[in-house]
Amino acid sequence: MKDKNHIGGSLFEGLSASWPVCLGYIPIGIAFGVLAQKAGFTPFETGFMSLLVFAGSSQFIAVSMFSAGAGAVSIIATTFVVNLRHLLMSSSLSLFLGRSGRKKLFAFAYGITDESFAVNFSKFKSGDWDINRALIVNYSANIMWVLSTVAGGYGGQFIRPHSFGMDYALIAMFICLLVFQLKGPLYVFTALVAGISAVLLSLCLPGNSYIMIASVFAAGAGVFIKKILKSRM
């Protein structure tokens, strides 16, 4: 029998949930490390940034802006806007974290990324998941991110990150986690509205604000449709 509260058991379950995230972070992390090195960052500076910020797309944007000579204030403001979408993910996850202590919430919040959120939410939703396992997902992904970016900074040109289709790991993971979320017509409707409006918005809005706008709008449309269908019955 496996003891559910055993640390080893949590560790194993956390890691078996997080491996696609960790795998997917390798090529992106290496690519970021290479970019940061070209912008004049030492591997230590790259790794320290990955540790403090831990948000891939904003780190890419920040380093590009830094190379282009942008100032600290505009880089930080851009980072804020790019990472604001985590508000939504953190809100959804809060549905499952009612009995967790404050310290763990502080530690958990740090590791909320698009990828860890997707894995943890789907695990929480299916039951059998707790904040300890979720923390292992977050921190194993974090360690992998930091190490990959440092590796890229040390000699990205010698590593071939694009082998074995690793570039596709996160996309395939998102496809499957989306399938897990589609538990009824209302979810399919919401996903379709979100996907189509995100594509349209991404073509006309700069940056990644389309993610948040499309998600807020689509989930709102889902709630609205549900209410209309209820009132008709």
Added chain:
Amino acid sequence: MIEREYLYIVFGMGFVTYIPRLLPVYFLSGRTLPGWFIEWLDLIPAAVLSALLLPELVTTGTPRLFIPYRLDMIVAVPTLLFAIKTKSLGGTVVTGMGLYWLLDIIFI
């Protein structure tokens, strides 16, 4: 000096990234939320995942252009079918990677 500028940037970025991650879990966890809000939050993951995914598949470049017949999109179709059929995360990731790798070799 670059050192000081670097520290400002990194600590500033870390701070503004942490706040939106922290505030909802900190203030909403354990609260009694109105029903419509819970329903809305329950739909958010499907919405966010789809909003993250679809533009990645059918658009590319900066500014983004709509290019639906990209390798990313072509591989997504069998990957999606595999995910629906098997409901296996690991299997889907390996299948998606394998197909992408294979087709990437064939087409280049």
